[in-house]
Amino acid sequence: MKKQIKIIDPSSKAIKDPLFCVPEDQLEEYLDANKDVICGRMFQTHPDFVFRKIADEGILVPTGNIAQTFNGMINLNPTSVFLWQLFSSPSSVNEAIANAEQQYEVSASLHEDVLAFVVTFYRMGLLLPC
Secondary structure (H helix, E strand, O other): OOOOOOOOOOOOHHHHOHHHHOOHHHHHHHHHHHHHHHHHOEEEEOOOEEEEEEOOEEEEEEOHHHHHHOOOOEEEOHHHHHHHHHOOOOEEHHHHHHHHHHHOOOOOOHHHHHHHHHHHHHHHOOEEEO
């Protein structure tokens, strides 16, 4: 299994946010109990990651202070590219879900997939709270 990266500034307000710090084994229960609140929250992409499209792939390239500690790039699948670009300006999870419903075929898991993207990228430090 790949090691989960975490890129977060210790002074970030995310550090005290339960969504960020709840243990992995309690995350699903926390999400179930707080889904409505989380879906109304605003998030934005981390400014120290620059999006580049190379061939048919979306790549996140670290810049600034993060580039000094994070060696590598992050590959995004097409859906993640769509969501990353959406969150380049502050957006709520509900807004992201609505946009995804317009872009993709609505499936039973679409809402959960968008929420999973937000939670995963937030907990990694790639999305920041607004």
